[in-house]
Every structure is written in structure tokens, then in C-alpha cells.
Amino acid sequence: MTGVYVHIPYCVKKCAYCDFCSVPRDASIDQYPDALCREIELSRDRLPYEGPVPSVFFGGGTPTVLPAEALIRVLDTVRRTYDLLPNAEITTECNPGTASYADFVKLRAAGFNRLSLGLQSADDRLLKALGRIHTYEQFLTAYGAARDAGFQNINVDLMHGLPGQTQADYLDTLQKVCDLGPEHISAYALILEGGTPLYTRVREGEVALPDEDAVADMEDAGMAYLKERGYARYEVSNFAKPGRECRHNLIYWNDEPYLGFGVAAHSSARGKGDWLRWSNTESIATYLKKLQRGKLPTAETLHIDKKEEMFEVIMLGLRKVKGIPRQAFLDRFGLSMEKAFPEAWLTVQANGWWADDHARYALTPQGMDHLNTALCYFR
Numbered sequence: 055m056t057g058v059y060v061h062i063p064y065c066v067k068k069c070a071y072c073d074f075c076s077v078p079r080d081a082s083i084d085q086y087p088d089a090l091c092r093e094i095e096l097s098r099d100r101l102p103y104e105g106p107v108p109s110v111f112f113g114g115g116t117p118t119v120l121p122a123e124a125l126i127r128v129l130d131t132v133r134r135t136y137d138l139l140p141n142a143e144i145t146t147e148c149n150p151g152t153a154s155y156a157d158f159v160k161l162r163a164a165g166f167n168r169l170s171l172g173l174q175s176a177d178d179r180l181l182k183a184l185g186r187i188h189t190y191e192q193f194l195t196a197y198g199a200a201r202d203a204g205f206q207n208i209n210v211d212l213m214h215g216l217p218g219q220t221q222a223d224y225l226d227t228l229q230k231v232c233d234l235g236p237e238h239i240s241a242y243a244l245i246l247e248g249g250t251p252l253y254t255r256v257r258e259g260e261v262a263l264p265d266e267d268a269v270a271d272m273e274d275a276g277m278a279y280l281k282e283r284g285y286a287r288y289e290v291s292n293f294a295k296p297g298r299e300c301r302h303n304l305i306y307w308n309d310e311p312y313l314g315f316g317v318a319a320h321s322s323a324r325g326k327g328d329w330l331r332w333s334n335t336e337s338i339a340t341y342l343k344k345l346q347r348g349k350l351p352t353a354e355t356l357h358i359d360k361k362e363e364m365f366e367v368i369m370l371g372l373r374k375v376k377g378i379p380r381q382a383f384l385d386r387f388g389l390s391m392e393k394a395f396p397e398a399w400l401t402v403q404a405n406g407w408w409a410d411d412h413a414r415y416a417l418t419p420q421g422m423d424h425l426n427t428a429l430c431y432f433r
Contacts, residue, residue: 061115211242237295372425
């Protein structure tokens, strides 16, 4: 099976912390849906594909800056070109300030069945510091409209470690969100990326972030609270009600094939024997020009050798609470992790970070707290 990702690079404005491939909407937005449809159609006979498709994910940027009709047209093109499962998970990300009840009704009727709303915080003061275009009240309006339109699977994105944020602030946001009852919550720590406006403000002393210990305390308190409210942690930063784990993200964390369409989109699949990763151009102008000429907008293709493929499976799979099934690793590579990385295996074991699970390679909660360190041993 192969997942499908569709990248929409446009936003109303770029958030202060964002280093994703996104730009304020401009005149090119009118040409972009046609180019996406053309890329999807051209790809069917030119890219490696193992059907069917269990998940389609529209991400960005902010997909809902496009009219609902444009998103639906792109989804219909995916559906015509690839073999979608009847129960495929079809998600779009949405900024609460960019969609209405009428939009949600159209999207739901067209087959979108999962919505990912970017809230980040219920505190308008913190939203302003992040450069978000919406208020908490606007989020509540969007959430209610989505429910009224028939969306029964909603994720809410949250962040902690924000400028001036306290643990009480974060727990207040979690309580307000949990009281609404979304099926899924993504709770990420803010990562300060170089070159972003927020990075510059922090570096110049205009704003201060909580220190590492305060952020770790927020995270621990948040995980405990989410567990109390019935949200099980299944990945480093993702929590879900039973059976509501994000199928699309699990494709990534299981290192399964996926095709990415749109500017800067990445893909991963098995080629003729070896594993391939490729990415599209990050230039919107180049993307549009290539597709007008009937060419795929691929910028780079990497052939991944067996050792690197094994590391990627470990790097992604150990993010999950359930880790990596031992038999799946053996079937894919013909040897166990212990034999492939004996020194790393023993070092993680000596640290006491392997969970006691004979069927899986999984980290203990303490091991997950030290995930980046654990992964360094496999390099």
C-alpha cells in the first residue's frame, strides 16, 4: 500500500516560528490546482507505486486557503488516478481562520473524513506571539462548524515551550481542548528554527523561551493529563482515543511507501531493488513551468542502501510507543536489529532503555525521552 501526500504551500501569512515550505498567497495560487492535477496524472506511469492507497493527506502551508472546490478537484484526480481504499483516511489541515461551515460541508460531501485544526494555544496572547492569524474564539467557531458539517474525526495541533508560556497555561489549553473531545491531539514542543522571525527575536533578546527543564516539565504534565482524559500516547508527540491513530502518519513512522505531490513534496518507495527517496523543486515558478511542459517537477532522487534503510526504519519506528515488530524487521532485512547494529543494541540495553517486549523493538518511556541520543548509537 502507498500513502499520498499533497502539499499546498500557501498561507494567509507565515507564522513567526515556521520554516516549512510556505509562502503568503500570490497570483500563482490560481494556477496551482491545475498543476497539482497534472502532476498526479503524469505520475501514475512514471513513479513506483504499490497499491492500493489507504490515506490521502493535504498539508501545507494552509490547504484551506484554496477554495474547497479546488481541494475537491485535486482529491478527485487522486481518486481517478490511484486505487483508493473505500475506507481511506482523507485529511486536510486547516487554519481556523481560513474555513467556513459551507467549506466544511463541501469537503465532507466530497469524501474528506478527517480534519486537522491548527490551534497551538487557547491563549490569545500566545497566539499573537506566534504570529497566528486566528483567535481561540475563531478556533471554537471552526471546530463547531466542522462538527456540524459531519466531521467525526478531528485532530487538534498544540504546542508547548512557547514564549512566556507557563505549565499552567499549557494545562489550561489541554483542558479546554479535551473538553471539546477531539479524536486526536498532536502536542509538539516548539522547535526554534534558524532564519525564522521568532529565532531572530529570541536571539536579540526581545522574547524569552522557557528553559529546557520547564519545557520538560510541561511535557510530562501534559502527557499525564492527556492520559487521564483518555488519550493514549502512540508516538512521541501524538495522542489518540482508541482506534483514532492517524493512519497517514503511521505510514511515515512505519517507513512504508508514500507519494508526495506539490512544491517541495517528498516521496519514498522501493524502486527496482533499492529504496528510493525523491523530492520536488521548492520553487513554485519552476514547479509550474515544468508541469506546463509535461515534465515531473522532481529536483533530487536518492538511492538508499540497505544500511541506511535499516537506520531509517529504526529512526522512524522507535518514535512509536509500540516500536518496530521484530518479525517485520527480520522479514524486510533478513537479519535482526541485534545483528545489524550489535554495539548500538548493547548500549541502549545497558542504559535500560529497551522495553521488555519479546515481539517488538520498543523504548521505555525513559528511552523515548532520550530518543535522539539512542538514535546516535545507530549511526
